[in-house]
Amino acid sequence: MVAGTHGNEINGPWLLDQWRQHPNFVDSKGLDVQLAIGNPAACAQGRRYLDRDLNRSFRSDLLERASTVPAEADREMLQALALLQQFGPEGQTPCDLVVDLHSTTSAMGNCLVVYGRRPVDLALAALVQHRLGLPIYLHEADAAQQGFLAERWPCGLVIEVGPVPQNVRRSDIVLQTRLALEALMAAITSVRDGTARYPDQVVIHRHLGSLDVPRRRSGDPDALVHPNLQGRDWQPLKAGDPLFINAESKAAVFEGEDGLIPVFINEAAYAEKAIALSFTKREAWPLPKDWKEALANLLG
């Protein structure tokens, strides 16, 4: 279990801290769990990262450079390598599975993020969705966003909770994070003891692309997220729905396919990534038998 991969998302680290203080605070179902702070140096400063986004630093090329020429690596490159050397599949205290706890300023509620289409990730996410009904954001096919922490373990999910400002702790956010985490550990236990009850299908929100806020030539933002869109993550759009509004009250509208679903609307940290929101398509996928077997083999 990792929290504080982003140093200004402070609810997960508090959950881990209190879990260490009060072992009964989180019901771990007897699993052998290791707790880690992803980016302690960034946490100490209350900043998302120091040199580069740690949750984009698990790219093979960066890990390779950190390993072979450490003197030329920045702090997050070294930290990504250190986490793998400690907890990675070949690490000192190897883990089969990683759960990375995040928060967002967007109204994402309590949800799971899965990277790519690994059968074990999707099977586990399906079990958690069956227990708690959480939406699943499937992030894939985005060349500009690579190198996520969760991809480097044999199985890995993100629990994402919002809205909450950066550097603010809220009891409701901690509670939601804890409930998702407990559902996840209960799901793992059910796979291990052979009692897992899978749904017939898993509902995912497949990433299609992202949109930036309108900008002037200078690069300065020239509009804001439209008030009708703010806070409406997961709610289907239809053509003509307003997306942005400028100082002259003129709206820029959605021109895509009816029914696309916006996520991460107005997330503070994504401005630097030129993302004002992302679009997804909601799909229900059957759960093939070999996905379940792959998860049982990994966790068995």
Add this chain to the structure above:
Amino acid sequence: MVAGTHGNEINGPWLLDQWRQHPNFVDSKGLDVQLAIGNPAACAQGRRYLDRDLNRSFRSDLLERASTVPAEADREMLQALALLQQFGPEGQTPCDLVVDLHSTTSAMGNCLVVYGRRPVDLALAALVQHRLGLPIYLHEADAAQQGFLAERWPCGLVIEVGPVPQNVRRSDIVLQTRLALEALMAAITSVRDGTARYPDQVVIHRHLGSLDVPRRRSGDPDALVHPNLQGRDWQPLKAGDPLFINAESKAAVFEGEDGLIPVFINEAAYAEKAIALSFTKREAWPLPKDWKEALANLLG
């Protein structure tokens, strides 16, 4: 008009930027207004400040040191001095009055902050309150918090709007800021042309003190703001109301005088100042004639 005194409060700077682009965006009533970004270097990094809080850097001792031994001054000490040298009463383009635009993660709504009991500040705040009904937070008698920007001009107010996460722009926050600013400029104009209509009294919330979140010996926070208190800024407390909740669901309760009013509940930036919330007392003060005359003399 100053915005971006804190570099991660980005709604005010956007308002100023758009005001420059579209002069009609804000109704300035023909006043001679100068627009300034308080801490451009911190804004560029999306951080509240670089070396020290600029809005605590207008203390006489710091300004004196920045002026006499600049080589030993940090970046905010130098920036405070630079703002005064440009816009201060003795500056190159001197201003009689400063309005400093802030935002907060607390649910403060749209409000004014006044520092101390200067007649001109209170008379002007009374006029704005009469127009828009905004609550007024009177900050005073707090030895740990000194050196605010607004105190260094003959008249100065803060417009504070929330809740909004740091580094997030929202159209509702920009709108509220603009309405408060326009009411303030309309009030100034009414004083100048002799049409000011004062209320009989001004309702202020007088700062009494602050409370930190419970902490362990290590200094780590051991509880969260109670969900019943979160978002309830400006709502009177009574003895026994829960303030904080810990991991074992035990609440710490309010033990003060019935009717005290909490403000800045769970403001992200105040954690480092050991403030989880502040207490105020709501009081209605009559408006003496000489306060109004002082404001008329200043703005005349």
